[in-house]
């Protein structure tokens with residue numbers, strides 16, 4: 001199996017038995033068989049063919065903000081899009097952006113260039129490829145075409161609401177000009193008004209999860225390397241090397257305590273992935 005590294009095309013960096021916790025924002029996730037960073041577009045076909053030939057399943061990892069990765073072995077290959085897929089090229093209103101570019105970086109680059117329409121992306125912490133694959137929003141109106149990797153080659157197509165594509169490589173945008181200072185201010189406003197950021201809890205019928213968690217004194221509670229932040233009890237963060245199992249334990253304790261002491265049934269908004 002280790003000969004996989006030798007057989008990969010140039011432009012791919014491979015690590016065997018790589019813990020995903022080194023690459024996810026919550027610092028959790030067990031080892032995947034192979035962690036592959038594909039830096040060159042022309043290396044993609046050869047890489048995917050090789051994985052298929054060896055019977056290795058694969059997935060794409062963007063910034064890893066959408067799910068919490070469990071601690072067990074992840075199996076298969078995790079692919080991250082490298083250098084050529086993190087590029088941003090501009091030609092007046094026509095922009096070409098790689099799928100690995102962070103949404104917020106794209107929004108701020110547009111604002112600084114006096115191009116409007118992408119302000120809402122400033123509050124999305126993940127990559128453009130994942131946003132195009134999964135998310136809705138008015139910002140999509142400015143995406144003219146999307147590049148996918150299909151049947152061994154790059155294919156451009158009109159972007160649609162739901163792309164349902166396993167591998168998005170980038171996009172072409174058409175961005176109208178506006179006064180730079182106005183776009184910068186509008187982008188900053190998006191962050192200031194970001195009251196509905198996804199939290200670890202669904203919004204309850206009445207009140208807020210934050211208020212309920214404060215009432216039952218969960219704000220600031222710590223379990224080994226993970227904690228419920230004092231300033232934002234509706235989140236859970238990893239402050240040490242806490243495993244996913246501790247994140248889960250703290251989260252379910254909070255849900256239980258609110259139910260027991262307040263009679264309020266909060267629901268979890270977190271999606272878990274991988275084996276325990």
Ligand SMILES: Cc1cc2nc3c(=O)[nH]c(=O)nc-3n(C[C@H](O)[C@H](O)[C@H](O)COP(=O)(O)OP(=O)(O)OC[C@H]3O[C@@H](n4cnc5c(N)ncnc54)[C@H](O)[C@@H]3O)c2cc1C
Pocket residue numbers: 059060061062063064065066067099100123124125126127128129130131132133134135136137165166167168169197198
């Ligand atoms: C604090 C916070 C705020 C958020 N705010 C918003 C928001 O305002 N609006 C919103 O819509 N979402 C929001 N999200 C959800 C999430 O950040 C977005 O869905 C984001 O686009 C995920 O990007 P990622 O790179 O982290 O994806 P990942 O978690 O790495 O991947 C998510 C999924 O997309 C797939 N994927 C990744 N890259 C590609 C690709 N190139 N081609 C095909 N599939 C791919 C992965 O395989 C995986 O299945 C928020 C999340 C958090 C934590």
